Amino acid sequence: MTETLASAVEVSRRYGEVVALNPTSLDIRAGELIGLLGPNGAGKSTLVNLLAGLRRPSSGSVTLFGGPPADPARRRELGMTPQETGLPPTLRVRECVDFVAAHFSSRADRDELLERFGLTEVRDRQIGGLSGGQKRRIAVALAFAGRPRLVLLDEPTTGLDVEARRALWDAIRDFHADGGTVLLTSHYLEEIEALAQRVVVLGKGRVLADGTLASVRGMVGVRRVSLTAGHLPELPGVLSSATEDGRTHLVTADADLLVRELVRSEVPFSDLEIRATTLEEAFLAITAGEAEPAAV
Numbered sequence: 175m176t177e178t179l180a181s182a183v184e185v186s187r188r189y190g191e192v193v194a195l196n197p198t199s200l201d202i203r204a205g206e207l208i209g210l211l212g213p214n215g216a217g218k219s220t221l222v223n224l225l226a227g228l229r230r231p232s233s234g235s236v237t238l239f240g241g242p243p244a245d246p247a248r249r250r251e252l253g254m255t256p257q258e259t260g261l262p263p264t265l266r267v268r269e270c271v272d273f274v275a276a277h278f279s280s281r282a283d284r285d286e287l288l289e290r291f292g293l294t295e296v297r298d299r300q301i302g303g304l305s306g307g308q309k310r311r312i313a314v315a316l317a318f319a320g321r322p323r324l325v326l327l328d329e330p331t332t333g334l335d336v337e338a339r340r341a342l343w344d345a346i347r348d349f350h351a352d353g354g355t356v357l358l359t360s361h362y363l364e365e366i367e368a369l370a371q372r373v374v375v376l377g378k379g380r381v382l383a384d385g386t387l388a389s390v391r392g393m394v395g396v397r398r399v400s401l402t403a404g405h406l407p408e409l410p411g412v413l414s415s416a417t418e419d420g421r422t423h424l425v426t427a428d429a430d431l432l433v434r435e436l437v438r439s440e441v442p443f444s445d446l447e448i449r450a451t452t453l454e455e456a457f458l459a460i461t462a463g464e465a466e467p468a469a470v
């Protein structure tokens with residue numbers, strides 16, 4: 175059986191009155207590349223921080239490599255890039271990598287690591303003088319400095335341009351191909367599609383879906399069909415409907431079917447527009463009508 179590297183069992187977390195995460199369970203098994211997808215405030219960072227032992231759950235339990243995540247011996251096998259990192263501005267890039275690597279018994283080859291993350295050219299520069307994208311790449315590279323078995327990356331490509339983002343995806347794929355296990359969070363389905371095999375969707379602090387990319391794409395790949403029309407008949411597959419300034423907006427998982435039925439109904443309409451929804455819109459449509467999650 176494949177080894178479970180990290181496990182959250184019915185973990186919840188609240189910050190004062192705010193319920194960041196409702197009781198949620200997640201197992202990360204050796205060799206997986208999991209994408210944790212969700213809109214702003216869904217609870218992604220909270221779950222990652224609980225798994226890494228940076229925060230304690232309000233209820234439930236977390237194990238990392240079979241024990242408590244706060245245990246230093248276990249953390250040596252974990253690499254992590256939080257959403258926000260503060261890097262020492264006066265250290266040179268290579269010094270920073272050496273400093274972090276020194277905390278681990280097993281170390282990545284520094285020059286290879288810098289090459290992999292496109293940092294060779296800035297290796298002798300002080301971090302304070304680097305661009306935001308370069309700093310972000312260093313922060314992500316540092317997660318790999320101790321040759322971890324498991325890497326948790328919280329929005330690793332935020333602030334990166336297209337080229338840097340693709341280079342980072344390649345580095346993550348290489349690590350995975352070499353047997354590494356990865357959990358990364360993102361707002362972007364595109365990013366998750368490029369990397370992950372298993373996708374966990376978080377929304378309003380709970381898991382809405384956990385499955386293959388195809389199953390999740392069907393769920394969040396909804397479209398918004400907008401039109402100007404009078405009274406509309408009942409149309410198939412409408413997840414939500416709203417009228418604004420005389421325009422009707424319908425959210426659906428099958429825009430083709432909806433439009434075919436619309437034409438067939440012979441209702442007059444104009445200015446038909448179909449566009450991909452944002453992740454936020456998709457989640458709102460999916461969770462519309464559902465009861466608010468119970469307080470913890």
Ligand SMILES: Nc1ncnc2c1ncn2[C@@H]1O[C@H](COP(=O)(O)OP(=O)(O)OP(=O)(O)O)[C@@H](O)[C@H]1O
Pocket residue numbers: 189192193194195212213214215216217218219220221257361
């Ligand atoms: N330290 C904190 N104190 C108070 N509330 C917090 C704290 N950290 C997170 N929250 C709240 O918990 C909820 C979940 O936040 P979290 O950062 O886990 O979401 P996220 O999915 O990572 O969002 P984003 O994509 O915007 O980073 C939000 O409502 C957030 O405001």
